[in-house]
Amino acid sequence: MKSKTMFGAFTGLMMLAWLPLQGQTAWEGLQQLAGTWQREGKPRYEMWRPESDTSLYGEGYRLTPDGDKRISEFLRIVRKKDGGIAYLATVPGQNDGATIAFPMTDHSAGRWTFENPVHDFPQKIVYRLNTPDTLDVALNGAPGSQQFVLRFFRIPTPQSELTGYEVLVSSRNTGTVKRFDAATGAYIGEFGKEQIVQETQDLATGPDGMLYVSSLRSPRIMKFDPLTGAFLGYFSTGYELKKPTKLRFDPDGYVYVSQWGEGQSTVVRFDAGSGAFDRAFTENLQGPLGHARDSAGNFYVACFYAKEVRKYSPEGRSLGIVTQPGQLGGPSNLWFGDDGNLMVADWTSGQIKRFRPDSAGFIADGIFAEGFSRLEGVAFGPDGYLYACDWAENVIRKIDPVDGRDLGIFLQGSDMLHPNALLFVKKGP
Secondary structure, rough: OOOOOOOOOOOOOOOOOOOOHHHHHHHHHHHHHEEEEOOOOOOOOEEEEEEOOOEEEEEEEEEOOOOOEEEEEEEEEOOOOOOOEEEEEOOOOOHHHHHHEEEEEEEEEEEEEOOOOOOOOOOEEEEEEEEOOEEEEEEEOOOOOEEEEEEEEEEOOHHHHHHOOEEEEEHHHHHHEEEOOOOOOOEEEEEEEHOOOOEEEEEOOOOOOOOOEOOOOOOOEEEOOOOOOEEEEOOOOOOOOOEEEEEEEEEOOOOEEEOOOOOOOOEEEEEEEOOOOEEOOOOEEEEEEEEOOOOOOOEEEEEEEEEEEEEEEEOOOOOOOOOOOOOOOOOEEEEEOOOOOOOEEOOOOOOOEEEEOOOOOEEEEEEOOOOOOOEEEEEOOOOOOOOEEEEOOOOEEEEOOOOOOEEEEEEEOOOOOOEEEEEEEEEOO
């Protein structure tokens, strides 16, 4: 009845007697369902909204790759005058259009059970709020049969903050940049295959609004129109990069590029306007990846193979290692929070780790987010949420920026292979 259509033929029961079960308390609790919920790992959704003082209206639907909404079931939860509550479902094309009723038979805090023992499947539906933003829906057939449990995550409703944006994703193993509609998740297409060839790495927006792309196979940074995907030429000049990875346009007027080449594993910088090579900013490092600056302008580099974060003065003078041994398994990206804490994406552990500043550098201050198979690219969206690439699972996940809660899969599919960077860009007029 959720992502699959679970209703079979109706066997003659039009309506069971509704059992009053402290209906007012149960009804107040059910209002927590209001909102939009996305099925874990699927472009399938369930939406609930108050219809009246005695009715919650719901829809089960999916989004097609083109972003079209396809409703699979119409739902209602209604309350009678005597306090009895029932779950009503109508599935287009089934049961001759009849609505199937599942009276509530039990409830407790955050849990509601609805049953119809003469229906073929499901006979029992249990809604359970594990957290305010995590919902499990259990579907049961006859006693002793297999139970199906579907997990949903609450998503913003509506996602107006993402309307008018696209998401560009570095798809490493297809050698392309994938395009998605940020509000619907619909796949738009890809570009860059001819120029990137293989092993797409990082994406960045330059001061001119154009898209800049690095690839392990290209000795130069490439420039594209982010709206059309048109190749605008090679950007960096005067220096042959070896296996370039992360790149970052800095307010100081330079673009910084990490590279992994043998004997050439430094962070170098180019003029952000002309692309002309300026100088090597660091010495050779062990697997340099993401970089960031603190409020004082100091420069930090995540060193993957060394399992550490290094600090440099604003001019590039080495100030040593700021993390302690054993704290990181393979740092891939980093940024500073508004509170001054250093946030590090750890590829190996699949976690975002938080470090607080102290006189000796930074002290490990707990895990902010976890559950990734392999974690690399991260970006904040126009809606303020954090989005992160699970490199091994080939998905983009959405993270609560305040407490690090996993809010579910944001993007997936469309032959996206080993995503390692993402970027939100405003659509054209």
